[in-house]
Amino acid sequence: MNGAESLLKSLVASDVEVCFGNPGTSEMHFVAALDAVKEMRPVLGLQENVVTGAADGYARMAGKPAATLLHLGPGLANGLSNLHNARRASSPIVNIVGDHASSHARYDAPLASDIAGFARPVSDWVHSSTSARSVGADAARAVAAARSAPGQIATLILPADTAWDAAESVAAPLPLLPRMHADGSTIDRVASALKRGVKTVLLMRGAALLGDALTAAGKIAAKTGARLVCDTFAPRLERGEDRVPVERLPYFGEHAAEFLAGTELLILVGARPPVSFFAYPDKPGWLTPEGCEITVLTHPHEDSAAALSALMEAVDARGAQARVTRREAIALSLDGALDAKSIAQIVAMHLPVNSIVADEGISSTLPHYEILNNAASHDFLNLTGGAIGSMMAVSTGAGIASPDRKIVTLVGDGSAMYTVQSLWTQARENLDIVTVVFANRGYKVLNNELLRVGAASNGPGAAAMLDLGRPALDWASIGQGLGVPAFRARSRRAFEEAFAAAMAQRGPRLIEAVIE
């Protein structure tokens, strides 16, 4: 057994079953060991941001980490922006980053770089293995670090000689730290606050938005009149028919401030106090209304499900009837022009039960978020860290974690270009993912932002940086080129036909929805 095999077997022993990767020469022993460790499933991405984004999506759906395999500093660097998003999603990930053999480090060869330096801004845990004999134990520590609540990024640097030298053993998994529970005094404090009957918002994120925790929140709301609100970009939430509806904090700070106006008590459930996404001249950054009391039920690393259950008991809401979403008829003529709203309506109509929606539609979907709730029950995944190029990769990993669920990616054309390579992995793994590209031929959100920041100009210089229409991206060809059957829809009727057909068949599809 060499170090690579010890590493792989130790990862498997710690319940890591999937490795998304794009290896290079320094990772060849790891690659070779994949044939000796069949319990590890290798999944290739054609650029590392696909790899890391897929690991994020996998973690969100599987609730446990995948490994990534990255080639030296540049391979890690290519995947950093989706690791940034994963960090903001609290997704557990174990990065394995190859390095030059330790004997080679002194030469500053062309591919040498400060790998730990690249890793630190996105990693909660960074370690460079020093010996093949310790690499298995290092892997177990990396998995434990990644699984620390609420989910962390662990980066293990693997010098080539620690992969090729002889190793002794497979490391046993480390015990996980028990998740912190909110103690009785916290429950009592929050329950008393809730019983005061003031205007209250429960701001929720993480496990609070799933399963029984969400139902408990619904009962608390029914009993106390509190509003249920989630972060604008929660990593994952359950929505649609029969699910407890949760209001979304608006994206723009001034809208969020208006939305929260009058709130007297803000209870944080795995969330942090709301702040605006960006700063603007003369607009607020801190969004909690003046005079509003903030109290914490759970910090992000604490167990929101247990706390909500206890809180439900404490406010005597177990028997309360939580409000749930009922679907309404959608009034849509198929003769009108295709636009973002009609696309959202058609998606909501046809979305199958238990599907997954991954949203990076930005200016095309933010205004139509409620329309998408008028659908069969589904999981909704958001772009958490604001680094575009996330959700096509997240879908890819979600498809590996949840092969029996239909996945719909909603993505703007600007975003879709960032990790367009995701489509190829979706084709290769025959994932059941339908990508809807909102082809508005521009970074439309930025045209709005240009006005919002009070910038005076919108001339050709600015347009050169914001317009994608010259030349127009031909998404049908791009999808086809990457192995995904692709269709272009310019009308509501054509989009409905293509989308309904994609819902009825298994396998990757792309629909370019032209909404110029």
Place this chain on the structure above:
Amino acid sequence: MNGAESLLKSLVASDVEVCFGNPGTSEMHFVAALDAVKEMRPVLGLQENVVTGAADGYARMAGKPAATLLHLGPGLANGLSNLHNARRASSPIVNIVGDHASSHARYDAPLASDIAGFARPVSDWVHSSTSARSVGADAARAVAAARSAPGQIATLILPADTAWDAAESVAAPLPLLPRMHADGSTIDRVASALKRGVKTVLLMRGAALLGDALTAAGKIAAKTGARLVCDTFAPRLERGEDRVPVERLPYFGEHAAEFLAGTELLILVGARPPVSFFAYPDKPGWLTPEGCEITVLTHPHEDSAAALSALMEAVDARGAQARVTRREAIALSLDGALDAKSIAQIVAMHLPVNSIVADEGISSTLPHYEILNNAASHDFLNLTGGAIGSMMAVSTGAGIASPDRKIVTLVGDGSAMYTVQSLWTQARENLDIVTVVFANRGYKVLNNELLRVGAASNGPGAAAMLDLGRPALDWASIGQGLGVPAFRARSRRAFEEAFAAAMAQRGPRLIEAVIE
């Protein structure tokens, strides 16, 4: 005038004329200012590795820095691997990275990250502006840092308020440090060594491989019998007909060791002692033969052109006749199977004089490097830092710097997928770039590496990480989808026809050369 305008005008005053970028909300004042500062040409890339790679290519051809405009930490992160390559190319680049307004920093908003942390591993100079009133001066300092010999990466972080607040002035350019000359004693020392008549290699990189410096090296070689050798991946060299031929240090360490065997004196001209690209079990990393003396004519930051000229005088070689490349007839039947060699031959046949070749063909071009020298005179650009996904972006920037020169990018399919978005910028800017994709449907170099590192297996697990054939990438569709006329060639005849046609017309083209 606001800070953004002061910044842009100060960059222009320091002779920065092009800004490759992909902005976001925090950069909107900079974008707006582009309409007030017409002397700055904005060029959009659809992913930041295109942006930074283009800045590298621009610098290699223009000999001066472009600016990049990047959106916060993730935007910088997406461009890091090509900044790694640019750093290895000693290309001067000024990165402008937007940041949240300083008032917003305390909130740890979703897009907040450690920007300086991302920047440091690739940057020689990092600074975060603190005021709109100093941002112009900061820009001048950044340009001076970038232009410090031999060319550096300077990263200026621009909090949004330093762009939108009122500014006072445009900064004057800073004086550049004079380039260090090798002093007389160095010239004497190297000349004496050369005159000893031992087996000598001049290992050259940087300015030594261009223009009069290259001619001087040729004369020195003619006079003294020294071999002229360049680094395996020199950033830029002049090759082809009538140019002084320079041997290339072989890629694989054991080949390089064999190539240098018997060398008694190694003279470094802007180069560093040769080391292998990767480490392998039981193969050498340090490639200078045992007992060989190493002497330095110029370090990378010193003036190799001046030193070679002085050395030419010192060894009395001014009147010597430098050997130059004469083209030979190429014996190629158009009836044989299309393969990497025949592609290189056809490229060499049709390459127009004064063109630029950007090479990331890896396993397809490394063995045929000499064939490509049997061509009209041209500049040859290499992947310097080993991070794949470089040269299509480098070509894009070279096309902006040298709009009147035909550019041919030779790229493997694995590499081409990395920054495939480059094609769109080539189409948008109507650059005269022909991309030849060697479609061998795999990371072929890694199949070789798997054997070289002594890894035993080549089973389905390993293949899952190395094979690109399932599904096959359809480059004709991909090119078309990104706005570049694209053709597929499966035979020598078809390739020759497509390539000759592309040489005869101006504008971007892609040719998928299928060599399965």
